[in-house]
Amino acid sequence: MFVPYRPRTILNKGKRPDHWFWARYSAYPYIGCQHGCEFCYCRERKYLPHDDVDDFAHVIKVKENAPDLLRKALARQPVDLLFTGDYQPAEHKFGISRKMLEVCYDLGFPVFVLERSPLVLRDLDLLQEIDQRARAVVAFSIVSTPDAPGYEQVRQMERLAPPAGKRFAAMEQFARAGILTGTCMMPILPGLCDGDATLESVIRWTADHGGQFVLAGGLTLADQQRDYFFRVLGERFPDLVDLYETVYPRGSYGSSRWKNTAMRVRELCEQAGIPDRIPRPIIPGDKRSLNRRVAEALANRVYTMDLNGEPGHRVWAYRKASWAIEDLEQEVGLVYRTLGLKGLASIKNVGPQLAREVELMLKEWMHDKEVAGGHSGDC
Numbered sequence: 001m002f003v004p005y006r007p008r009t010i011l012n013k014g015k016r017p018d019h020w021f022w023a024r025y026s027a028y029p030y031i032g033c034q035h036g037c038e039f040c041y042c043r044e045r046k047y048l049p050h051d052d053v054d055d056f057a058h059v060i061k062v063k064e065n066a067p068d069l070l071r072k073a074l075a076r077q078p079v080d081l082l083f084t085g086d087y088q089p090a091e092h093k094f095g096i097s098r099k100m101l102e103v104c105y106d107l108g109f110p111v112f113v114l115e116r117s118p119l120v121l122r123d124l125d126l127l128q129e130i131d132q133r134a135r136a137v138v139a140f141s142i143v144s145t146p147d148a149p150g151y152e153q154v155r156q157m158e159r160l161a162p163p164a165g166k167r168f169a170a171m172e173q174f175a176r177a178g179i180l181t182g183t184c185m186m187p188i189l190p191g192l193c194d195g196d197a198t199l200e201s202v203i204r205w206t207a208d209h210g211g212q213f214v215l216a217g218g219l220t221l222a223d224q225q226r227d228y229f230f231r232v233l234g235e236r237f238p239d240l241v242d243l244y245e246t247v248y249p250r251g252s253y254g255s256s257r258w259k260n261t262a263m264r265v266r267e268l269c270e271q272a273g274i275p276d277r278i279p280r281p282i283i284p285g286d287k288r289s290l291n292r293r294v295a296e297a298l299a300n301r302v303y304t305m306d307l308n309g310e311p312g313h314r315v316w317a318y319r320k321a322s323w324a325i326e327d328l329e330q331e332v333g334l335v336y337r338t339l340g341l342k343g344l345a346s347i348k349n350v351g352p353q354l355a356r357e358v359e360l361m362l363k364e365w366m367h368d369k370e371v372a373g374g375h376s377g378d379c
Ligand code: SF4
Pocket: 033, 034, 035, 036, 037, 039, 040, 041, 042, 116, 161
């Protein structure tokens, strides 16, 4: 059932981009999802407007005024990456995702689309235009492959979504079109798709279909979504209930097991020659692109330190330094060229030790630029 809906606002704004997808904004055309994946966190109370959690996949609120709201909202914001797009079957009928992409193109905003449906291919032309003007990333949520052990079991948890093979085929077309694409392996489900053979297969299929990253993500279970998930798990996989009770005790996100899996994804990605982080898209003409790269490198260090279980205060020092460089009004290379190491150390939340790390990055990239600059004159 579709319910017309006219919200008053559409745009969610972060103070700065997140460190997973590099998106600062998000805006979506529908509430509820006909794919109805059993693990979907959108059933949590804070996202779902329905009293009955079972309505999530069957009662879809359609934000009829989403494109107009988005145009008004983005016109007042600095250009940065917008997480958008929703290609559930409703999109065939209403086409609101496409209209929102048109707004992004008009206003020069880059986009990040994360999908379980190949319907996103319908908008390949528009996404290419956005990519040329401002950058576009199209990632696919895939947690197993048709030839992986237990694939049919995994499908039991996302049975209304298009099969993984179709998502990989779509990935290949985006890669051929020159758009940054890859896999968000989310959520990796313990006992169903966190075995080595499945992880290795997803990474191999990604590389074989032109994907340029595999980002691992864990399952989150909270309030009514947790109860819903355990009900379904008990019906379809009663043997796994004890495992999930152990990994996801009430009030926890089960991070320790997920970290082991993410470490394994990292090792397998290294073997396959692709990163386990999404390369940050740099918007053409961004005068502070060097700041973005430094912030990205520091954020990637945060991820590694987190996986390695390094002390929280050290992880936070890097996280805050990444934010500081992101927020810096001046171009960080200019700060370094004019004030040297002292200038970097004087940036709030950077300090002398991290300033030296930033200096090494800058020296390397400035050297690369000089080498590239010298070479380009040859032709
Ligand atoms: S496709 Fe995505 S949004 Fe839709 S139910 Fe599945 S996980 Fe949730």
